[in-house]
Amino acid sequence: MFINFFYELKDGGLPVSIKEYMTLMEAMEAGCANYSVDDFYFLSRSIFVKDESKLDRFDRIFGKVFEGIEFIADDEAHEIPKEWLEKLAELYLSKEEMDEIKSLGDWDEIMETLKKRLEEQEKRHQGGNKWIGTAGKSPFGAYGYNPEGVRIGQDKGRHGRAIKVWDKREFKNLDDSIELGTRNIKVALRKLRQFAREGEATELDLDGTIHSTAHNGFLDIKMVPERHNAVKLLLFFDVGGSMDPHIKVCEELFSAARSEFKHLEFFYFHNCLYERVWKDNSRRHNETMSTMDVLHTYPHDYKVIFIGDASMSPYEITYPGGSVEHWNEESGEVWMKRLGNIYQKSVWLNPIPEEHWRYSQSIQIMKTLMQDKMYSLSLSGIDSAMKELRR
Amino acid sequence: MKFAGTDNYVATDDLKVAVNAAATLRRPLLIKGEPGTGKTVLAQEVANSFGVELIEWHIKSTTKAQQGLYEYDAVSRLRDSQLGDEKVKDIRNYIKRGKLWDAFTSDKTPVLLIDEIDKADIEFPNDLLLELDRMEFHVYETGETIKAVNRPIVIITSNNEKELPDAFLRRCFFHFIKFPEPETMKHIIDVHFPDIDKNLVKEALNIFFEIREVPGLKKKPSTSELLDWLKLLMAEELPEEVLKSKDPSSLIPPLHGALLKNEQDVHLFERLAFMNRRKTT
Structure with a gap:
């Protein structure tokens, strides 16, 4: 009977496998769940979820699959005031429909219809349009509920304690693409570690010593350099103008990167990369550095990350003299290509959510210039960017 | 054997279910959570409440999976051979048992704590896959196979500094200790x-x-x-x-x-x- 649950989890994007399902069966047989819904929830959670960022997703799917199971009544239940539902019904059902239903049946049926309507709406509006919860139209949105998660129109008794546990969605802000704290970024950046033995030989190479001793017949000690992270990184930050709203997340990324990489250099630019970059924003009109010098200073094994929203007039990229601040002899496009030729490993992180990219021409151009290696500045985005850089 | 918290450890319901399931099926239990929420203490308390021995293996960035099984001390054997020591004839004298070996050969079911597994190299968990799954390993130097007499209760803690490989996760129960209300x-x-x-x-x-x-x-x-x-x-x-x-x-x-x-x-x-x-x- 849990096969369905298993497939829902899989469809929901949780990395579950048959191995875990068998473990669940085994655990059920051993009586670990004790025939209580709460215990079953905890048990399946500890088996199927292996990462706290997936807890929220699991809770939602669990709620969806086991919705309607009768739970033991509990007076702690979360009740939705009837008035809200009525209001909501007014919003999504026309007057005629309401009357029709009323003449046919009772409150429960209205709610049933409303629920169906909401589900339909939800499907039709997929693609990032958060129609519920915005504009304060829905009482659910305001209280942080998700329509999928709220058992609309159920009688009091059905909101058991167990529902409370998973419908509260306690782990909400841990989902992959939402929260970006420095710690999380650090973990994401750490994927870029590449260990190499470099520098002075300070460690005893035991295997090498044994090998050469056996080979030569006398004790022949071999030393090797210590292993350390050998990744070198160049960061280019877009500053000012449209980047101002994204300062916080950029700062977080910056501080995380600083503590993770020994070989790290950073430069600022405005909107698009041109012939000059700078290291101190307060003195950017006096103390700039020629981009050519940057290209000549840092060897090609550096990996490059651009951080910017790439939102500007297309002319700023494609035409000489297109820059909003100064006369640039060569277009931004030329500079981007020049950099791309030297540094094979480069990515662009964009703080603008990915679903909005296609509406901006300049983002499209930049993405093409980057050979599609543009990722959103979210945890999952950084993750895939690091994978790309490590390739 | 049921774990229900102890006199000096408060366990939430979900934690109890996870610990008991892992203890019943003898699968490793992976514990994550903010630093200082009692991940390491949990292993001690589980051992206390079951009244069994706790074997602790603290992982450092230099720890190798092999060290948990056994280590072959080639250097001292080499030295002994040059001094003409009699010990040198038996390779067993130079094999040092690791924590997993201790845990597998313990008379009573022990609790094995693998602390801060994320500190080690990225390959570390992969190297322990088979050993933790089947609870046995092979000693190449002597040709013997060490198999767990009693499968130990394995508790693994992680601070999330590195991601653990999927194959490893699939074999574990997982619990995230969230910050107490x-x-x-x-x-x-x-x-x-x-x-x-x-x-x-x-x-x-x-x-x-x-x-x-x-x-x-x-x-x-x-x-x-x-x-x-x-x-x-x-x-x-x-x-x-x-x-x-x-x-x-x-x-x-x-x-x-x-x-x-x-x-x-x-x-x-x-x-x-x-x-x-x-x-x-």
């Missing part, structure tokens, strides 16, 4: 300081959760820090009034060193206190 926290304090003044606890908890709310703290204080702080407060016999006073000039809580562990955080806190003072005068 104020109610649970009171319970935890009761367990640790049974004689503490109720009002002191109330005030201290208020301050504690306030500090956790302060945006931008590098390291939020956690349960273990709170317990240390309370211990200090009790030792100093500070009257609760000191905590209660909402006088902005003394906004920094007494003995804050136990709660804020880093200079920047103390500075941040001082700055906020200073701003508050200016607001009131």
Whole structure:
């Protein structure tokens, strides 16, 4: 009977496998769940979820699959005031429909219809349009509920304690693409570690010593350099103008990167990369550095990350003299290509959510210039960017 | 054998279910959570409550999976061979048992703690896959196979510094210890300081959760820090009034060193206190 649950989890994007399902069966047989819904929830959670960022997703799917199971009544239940539902019904059902239903049946049926309507709406509006919860139209949105998660129109008794546990969605802000704290970024950046033995030989190479001793017949000690992270990184930050709203997340990324990489250099630019970059924003009109010098200073094994929203007039990229601040002899496009030729490993992180990219021409151009290696500045985005850089 | 928390460890329901399931099926239990929420202590308490031995294996960045199984001390054998020692003839004299070997050959089911597995190299968990799954391994030097007499209860903790490979995760039960809610926290304090003044606890908890709310703290204080702080407060016999006073000039809580562990955080806190003072005068 849990096969369905298993497939829902899989469809929901949780990395579950048959191995875990068998473990669940085994655990059920051993009586670990004790025939209580709460215990079953905890048990399946500890088996199927292996990462706290997936807890929220699991809770939602669990709620969806086991919705309607009768739970033991509990007076702690979360009740939705009837008035809200009525209001909501007014919003999504026309007057005629309401009357029709009323003449046919009772409150429960209205709610049933409303629920169906909401589900339909939800499907039709997929693609990032958060129609519920915005504009304060829905009482659910305001209280942080998700329509999928709220058992609309159920009688009091059905909101058991167990529902409370998973419908509260306690782990909400841990989902992959939402929260970006420095710690999380650090973990994401750490994927870029590449260990190499470099520098002075300070460690005893035991295997090498044994090998050469056996080979030569006398004790022949071999030393090797210590292993350390050998990744070198160049960061280019877009500053000012449209980047101002994204300062916080950029700062977080910056501080995380600083503590993770020994070989790290950073430069600022405005909107698009041109012939000059700078290291101190307060003195950017006096103390700039020629981009050519940057290209000549840092060897090609550096990996490059651009951080910017790439939102500007297309002319700023494609035409000489297109820059909003100064006369640039060569277009931004030329500079981007020049950099791309030297540094094979480069990515662009964009703080603008990915679903909005296609509406901006300049983002499209930049993405093409980057050979599609543009990722959103979210945890999952950084993750895939690091994978790309490590390739 | 059921784990239900102990006299000095408060376990939430979901944690109990996870521990019991892992103990029943003898699968490894992976514990994650904020630092200081009692991940390592859990293993000790599970061992205590089951009345069995605890074998601890603390992982460092240089730890290799092989070290948990056994190590072959080639250097001392080489030295002995040059000195003509009799010991050299038996290779078994140069094999040092690791923690997993100890755990597998223990007479009674032990609890094996693999602490902070994420500290090690990225390949570390992969190297232990088979050993933890089948609870056996092969010693190449002597040709024997060590198989677990009693499958140990394995508890693994991780601070999330590195991602663990999927194949490894698939074999584990997982539990995320989330930060205790104020109610649970009171319970935890009761367990640790049974004689503490109720009002002191109330005030201290208020301050504690306030500090956790302060945006931008590098390291939020956690349960273990709170317990240390309370211990200090009790030792100093500070009257609760000191905590209660909402006088902005003394906004920094007494003995804050136990709660804020880093200079920047103390500075941040001082700055906020200073701003508050200016607001009131």
